[in-house]
Amino acid sequence: MKIEQGISNYEKMKNNMADVFLQYDQEEMIRKFGLTQDKNYLYICCLNRQYRISRLNGQVSWSEDAFQTEGEADYNEAMTLYDVLCCSKENCHLACExxxxxxxxxxxxxxxxxxxxxxxxxxxxxxxxxxxxxxxxxxxxxxxxxxxxxxxxxxxxxxxxxxxxxxxxxxxxxxxxxxxxxxxxxxxxxxxxxxxxxxxxxxxxxxxxxxxxx
The missing domain is CATH 3.30.310 (TATA-Binding Protein)
Incomplete structure (x- = not known):
């Protein structure tokens, strides 16, 4: 992994996707997946852990105590959330198979x-x-x-x-x-x-x- 100015390529890609996230319709994400939201964040659960995505800068964090404390989402977590919220098909639904x-x-x-x-x-x-x-x-x-x-x-x-x-x-x-x-x-x-x-x-x-x- 190449390091430039202390930031890995993975971190760069994650930060780039945070910017991309801000270009998508957040109200559509809320509608499609029934997300909880407020003026600052969208909230979503993944594997029994609560995440929130900033509506201002696109950064993803997680918490296990209702965000009294929080951690920064790693590459796998953030990229999964970004892709599902931004790039899932309009009428995505389970086949139940x-x-x-x-x-x-x-x-x-x-x-x-x-x-x-x-x-x-x-x-x-x-x-x-x-x-x-x-x-x-x-x-x-x-x-x-x-x-x-x-x-x-x-x-x-x-x-x-x-x-x-x-x-x-x-x-x-x-x-x-x-x-x-x-x-x-x-x-x-x-x-x-x-x-x-x-x-x-x-x-x-x-x-x-x-x-x-x-």
């Missing part, structure tokens, strides 16, 4: 394809931690579903759920992680953004696991 994220026709061979290092590395991290992973999913207000040693439906956004399924390794097979998404998910975000969103979800789960493991 789950598909494996790697099977989406538009992403064949991409980073999120089946068997990619991305999922193998995540599977290795969660291996041997199934109880902690289940607790982490519960802390993100996940809803238990069938199949897998750990399987939960999580609200990426209140209007956009995803499913995580995990199987621990055994004598024959390595640990396996599967992400299911709604068939229409690319109506809500670009494929590149889907990578950011899933990376953010896995990072949130790792953070929750680290809170309970020694």
């Amino acid at each position: 789950w598909v494996n994220v790697g099977s989406l026709s538009a992403v064949q061979g991409g980073t999120l394809a089946k068997g990619s290092d991305f999922f193998q590395d995540a599977g290795k991290y969660f291996d041997g931690k199934k109880d902690a992973l289940a607790l982490a999913c519960e802390r993100l207000k996940g809803r238990k579903v069938e199949k897998g040693d750990v399987a939960y439906e999580l609200d990426l956004f209140p209007f956009l759920p995803v499913v995580l399924r995990f199987w621990e390794s055994d004598e024959e097979f390595p640990a396996s992680l599967q992400i299911l998404v709604d068939r229409n998910i690319l109506d809500y975000m670009h494929y590149e953004t889907l990578m950011f969103a899933i990376s953010h979800m896995l990072n949130r789960l790792r953070d929750e696991i680290n809170k309970v493991l020694p």
